[in-house]
Amino acid sequence: xxxxxxxxxxxxxxxxxxxxxxxxxxxxxxxxxxxxxxxxxxxxxxxxxxxxxxxxxxxxxxxxxxxxxxxxxxxxxxxxxxxxxxxxxxxxxxxxxxxxxxxxxxxxxxxxxxxxxxxxxxxxxxxxxxxxxxxxxxxxxxxxxxxxxxxxxxxxxxxxxxxxxxxxxxxxxxxxxxxxxxxxxxxxxxxxxxxxxxxxxxxxxxxxxxxxxxxxxxxxxxxxxxxxxxxxxxxxxxxxxxxxxxxxxxxxxxxxxxxxxxxxxxxxxxxxxxxxxxxxxxxxxxxxxxxxxxxxxxxxxxxxxxxxxxxxxxxxxxxxxxxxxxxxxxxxxxxxxxxxxxxxxxxxxxxxxxxxxxxxxxxxxxxxxxxxxxxxxxxxxxxxxxxxxxxxxxxxxxxxxxxxxxxxxxxxxxxxxxxxxxxxxxxxxxxxxxxxxxxxxxxxxxxxxxxxxxxxxxxxxxxxxxxxxxxxxxxxxxxxxxxxxxxxxxxxxxxxxxxxxxxxxxxxxxxxxxxxxxxxxxxxxxxxxxxxxxxxxxxxxxxxxxxxxxxxxxxxxxxxxxxxxxxxxxxxxxxxxxxxxxxxxxxxxxxxxxxxxxxxxxxxxxxxxxxxxxxxxxxxxxxxxxxxxxxxxx
Amino acid sequence: xxxxxxxxxxxxxxxxxxxxxxxxxxxxxxxxxxxxxxxxxxxxxxxxxxxxxxxxxxxxxxxxxxxxxxxxxxxxxxxxxxxxxxxxxxxxxxxxxxxxxxxxxxxxxxxxxxxxxxxxxxxxxxxxxxxxxxxxxxxxxxxxxxxxxxxxxxxxxxxxxxxxxxxxxxxxxxxxxxxxxxxxxxxxxxxxxxxxxxxxxxxxxxxxxxxxxxxxxxxxxxxxxxxxxxxxxxxxxxxxxxxxxxxxxxxxxxxxxxxxxxxxxxxxxxxxxxxxxxxxxxxxxxxxxxxxxxxxxxxxxxxxxxxxxxxxxxxxxxxxxxxxxxxxxxxxxx
Numbered sequence: 001x002x003x004x005x006x007x008x009x010x011x012x013x014x015x016x017x018x019x020x021x022x023x024x025x026x027x028x029x030x031x032x033x034x035x036x037x038x039x040x041x042x043x044x045x046x047x048x049x050x051x052x053x054x055x056x057x058x059x060x061x062x063x064x065x066x067x068x069x070x071x072x073x074x075x076x077x078x079x080x081x082x083x084x085x086x087x088x089x090x091x092x093x094x095x096x097x098x099x100x101x102x103x104x105x106x107x108x109x110x111x112x113x114x115x116x117x118x119x120x121x122x123x124x125x126x127x128x129x130x131x132x133x134x135x136x137x138x139x140x141x142x143x144x145x146x147x148x149x150x151x152x153x154x155x156x157x158x159x160x161x162x163x164x165x166x167x168x169x170x171x172x173x174x175x176x177x178x179x180x181x182x183x184x185x186x187x188x189x190x191x192x193x194x195x196x197x198x199x200x201x202x203x204x205x206x207x208x209x210x211x212x213x214x215x216x217x218x219x220x221x222x223x224x225x226x227x228x229x230x231x232x233x234x235x236x237x238x239x240x241x242x243x244x245x246x247x248x249x250x251x252x253x254x255x256x257x258x259x260x261x262x263x264x265x266x267x268x269x270x271x272x273x274x275x276x277x278x279x280x281x282x283x284x285x286x287x288x289x290x291x292x293x294x295x296x297x298x299x300x301x302x303x304x305x306x307x308x309x310x311x312x313x314x315x316x317x318x319x320x321x322x323x324x325x326x327x328x329x330x331x332x333x334x335x336x337x338x339x340x341x342x343x344x345x346x347x348x349x350x351x352x353x354x355x356x357x358x359x360x361x362x363x364x365x366x367x368x369x370x371x372x373x374x375x376x377x378x379x380x381x382x383x384x385x386x387x388x389x390x391x392x393x394x395x396x397x398x399x400x401x402x403x404x405x406x407x408x409x410x411x412x413x414x415x416x417x418x419x420x421x422x423x424x425x426x427x428x429x430x431x432x433x434x435x436x437x438x439x440x441x442x443x444x445x446x447x448x449x450x451x452x453x454x455x456x457x458x459x460x461x462x463x464x465x466x467x468x469x470x471x472x473x474x475x476x477x478x479x480x481x482x483x484x485x486x487x488x489x490x491x492x493x494x495x496x497x498x499x500x501x502x503x504x505x506x507x508x509x510x511x512x513x514x515x516x517x518x519x520x521x522x523x524x525x526x527x528x529x530x531x532x533x534x535x536x537x538x539x540x541x542x543x544x545x546x547x548x549x550x551x552x553x554x555x556x557x558x559x560x561x562x563x564x565x566x567x568x569x570x571x572x573x574x575x576x577x578x579x580x581x582x583x584x585x586x587x588x589x590x591x592x593x594x595x596x597x598x599x600x601x602x603x604x605x606x607x608x609x610x611x612x613x614x615x616x617x618x619x620x621x622x623x624x625x626x627x628x629x630x631x632x633x634x
Numbered sequence: 635x636x637x638x639x640x641x642x643x644x645x646x647x648x649x650x651x652x653x654x655x656x657x658x659x660x661x662x663x664x665x666x667x668x669x670x671x672x673x674x675x676x677x678x679x680x681x682x683x684x685x686x687x688x689x690x691x692x693x694x695x696x697x698x699x700x701x702x703x704x705x706x707x708x709x710x711x712x713x714x715x716x717x718x719x720x721x722x723x724x725x726x727x728x729x730x731x732x733x734x735x736x737x738x739x740x741x742x743x744x745x746x747x748x749x750x751x752x753x754x755x756x757x758x759x760x761x762x763x764x765x766x767x768x769x770x771x772x773x774x775x776x777x778x779x780x781x782x783x784x785x786x787x788x789x790x791x792x793x794x795x796x797x798x799x800x801x802x803x804x805x806x807x808x809x810x811x812x813x814x815x816x817x818x819x820x821x822x823x824x825x826x827x828x829x830x831x832x833x834x835x836x837x838x839x840x841x842x843x844x845x846x847x848x849x850x851x852x853x854x855x856x857x858x859x860x861x862x863x864x865x866x867x868x869x870x871x872x873x874x875x876x877x878x879x880x881x882x883x884x885x886x887x888x889x890x891x892x893x894x895x896x897x898x899x900x901x902x903x904x905x906x907x908x909x910x911x912x913x914x915x916x917x918x919x920x921x922x923x924x925x926x927x928x929x930x931x932x933x934x935x936x937x938x939x940x941x942x943x944x945x946x947x948x949x950x951x952x953x954x955x956x957x958x959x960x961x962x963x964x965x966x967x968x
């Protein structure tokens with residue numbers, strides 16, 4: 001159902017267009033504060049890092065295709081293995097799901113015209129880009145980290161890793177954390193304050209619940225990582241001894257801090273994907289989600305309980321038995337909210353009338369893979385079994401089923417689902433389905449044998465293995481699978497790129513979707529909605545009277561807000577009309593801020609303390625300038 | 635000792651795929667009560683997980699078959715029925731299964747694989763992880779060796795695992811679960827071999843460049859043979875009698891070898907590399923990387939970086955004659 005624009009509304013729309021217009025060309029992209037354009041920047045940047053992480057994965061799999069292979073040196077392998085993890089987690093999955101999907105869709109789904117802090121949103125992107133370039137700058141200069149993505153001390157200490165690769169890793173992740181923290185705060189405020197009037201919390205789409213949960217998880221988890229990294233750099237650059245046992249430090253401290261961040265991080269990775277699944281399923285099975293309140297509660301609970309399970313990554317370090325039993329119990333409890341979501345999806349699909357188009361195929365694939373990854377995850381809560389299999393390929397299999405299966409599959413499904421909204425064109429359905437099957441086959445060929453080879457005693461992170469261990473055949477299958485997987489992803493890329501130019505044009509709502517974004521044009525205008533939508537349920541697009549009311553409002557000039565660069569703000573729970581916010585316009589300062597912060601980190605790594613201080617002062621000056629009005633606003 | 639049996643409803647193919655491959659580190663080919671318990675736990679978990687997985691697949695299959703019909707078979711579309719299904723499958727059934735798993739694994743089995751208390755076993759072996767080899771000591775004797783841990787069969791042995799540098803993980807899958815070596819900490823694990831034999835293990839925690847080549851072997855022997863072995867290991871090295879080996883000894887003492895290695899009974903007291911007092915009695919070199927035979931030994935001495943890149947031993951640029959003499963000396967250290 002498309003919204004017809006009444007003739008009387010013409011001048012109002014024109015006015016909105018003028019008020020919300022940004023600069024043309026490259027300058028427009030550099031200074032943009034439009035959440036949709038920022039999302040597109042996030043999308044392409046994280047895809048570039050996905051490609052880099054994918055190349056690293058193929059290097060790893062090619063090295064391991066036969067025993068005693070010499071394609072990579074031991075150090076080359078350790079670099080590829082470490083950078084693969086760092087890239088996929090910090091530079092691909094999180095910026096893709098939160099930066100690209102969240103940024104594009106959360107304001108649209110709640111009927112807002114932008115994020116709560118548009119310039120902070122732009123700064124999040126530029127800081128993310130700069131941190132990624134910083135880490136890869138180290139790689140290009142021959143200083144890649146080699147201690148694995150969780151970077152255990154003392155291996156990561158100056159004594160055992162004298163190269164500055166670890167410094168690029170640690171400073172780069174602190175840098176990256178600024179971006180994620182800013183983004184998370186922005187989402188929390190946006191979701192609480194910028195929902196369309198009428199969208200009380202119980203009428204908010206489940207997708208937004210997932211992002212709310214993730215944002216809170218990030219805000220509370222990242223400080224632990226930042227602290228750990230600062231302590232590591234204090235040890236490495238300034239001669240502190242937080243982690244040096246011989247001088248009263250403690251190496252387990254690193255592991256605790258890292259996993260206090262690292263486990264909630266797992267839910268940060270998969271919850272947005274759960275949100276994507278709960279968006280795609282209702283549309284394609286033509287029915288509302290079963291057990292909506294339970295699912296919303298489960299999303300919040302997962303993020304919350306996720307903070308109490310970190311030590312299950314540490315069952316082999318010799319913690320007291322009481323401690324391990326507590327953490328095993330907590331880890332078992334977190335299965336319940338995941339089980340609720342899983343069976344809510346399955347029951348919804350069974351009771352609905354599913355159309356198995358490409359987006360739903362990815363989601364069904366995701367469900368199958370998530371069950372496997374979830375079940376293998378439960379086995380780690382059996383402490384003796386965990387202590388037997390931890391640090392083997394069984395773990396590698398498990399977390400790839402969770403991260404690739406349960407996070408990346410919904411992301412790919414989401415790319416197909418919202419492709420017509422973002423581009424105004426339709427992807428190629430047949431090729432879309434084919435790419436799903438190739439990727440699904442490649443995924444299982446690559447990662448399923450890893451369970452077996454782990455049970456056969458193959459530890460993870462070894463650059464080679466002897467021929468007489470009984471592991472060779474499985475490794476061959478895994479490596480072939482990796483190439484099949486890469487081919488599947490390439491098919492996805494070709495389909496979407498070609499369809500950008502050649503796909504059939506579509507209207508506002510090609511899927512008969514359930515949420516608000518389908519009520520506006522494809523692609524949406526800069527101001528998202530010409531009229532602030534009326535919302536009376538979480539499936540706003542299926543409430544016909546409300547959408548007709550929008551059209552009437554537009555004709556009557558009500559709730560159009562065409563007097564300025566404005567969006568309404570509501571009360572946090574009941575979403576009653578509170579005030580009208582004037583939104584800041586585009587600004588050149590966010591990328592300049594990112595540059596100044598890059599200067600700080602670059603100078604720290606060069607140990608140029610005075611220059612680092614100068615850049616830090618510059619960053620604060622930029623923050624001051626940032627509040628000034630832009631000429632176009634005057 | 636009573637062991638938990640494997641469930642009888644196993645998919646035979648799975649069993650074949652997992653245990654018929656002859657890996658020397660097969661967690662499902664247990665040779666001790668501890669590994670046996672863990673393997674049984676695995677087979678039970680696999681059976682239950684398989685049932686859950688097939689059940690979920692069946693529901694998705696049902697969704698495919700009924701793709702043009704709304705509602706559930708029998709229950710229709712009512713809110714109560716669908717929510718009830720989610721509560722039953724998503725909460726009640728998992729909670730029951732998880733409580734059972736928690737009881738069996740984390741309250742009962744954990745005691746059987748947990749760290750043995752000091753004095754609870756017949757003997758103790760100290761294992762020290764180094765980048766990248768295992769130092770092995772037998773407290774109460776002077777015996778020090780590397781990478782090959784002899785123990786008496788059918789005897790509980792307490793291994794105290796520590797580290798000289800970074801975190802490693804001591805793991806012999808067919809005998810017991812792993813335990814990390816943490817700086818400043820003394821972790822322990824029980825080794826008990828059902829029968830004499832050699833059981834392979836290796837470092838399981840990433841520890842740097844040669845993590846891949848940090849193997850170890852547990853050699854379980856009948857008690858009398860073990861006692862004889864230990865007695866020999868405790869003795870200092872006998873001085874060589876053959877002229878060539880005597881020249882090799884001089885090469886060893888005059889070069890950097892003696893700065894890093896200990897040969898008890900000689901001036902060589904280095905602490906960086908493995909103790910070589912009875913090196914010829916070991917069957918492999920460089921932590922199970924190459925066989926301990928004259929040719930491999932000579933190649934190792936000539937260019938250790940080619941065999942195990944990044945390891946701590948430098949190539950000493952010895953002449954071929956010196957290498958030959960050194961090999962003759964080391965071969966004599968039985």
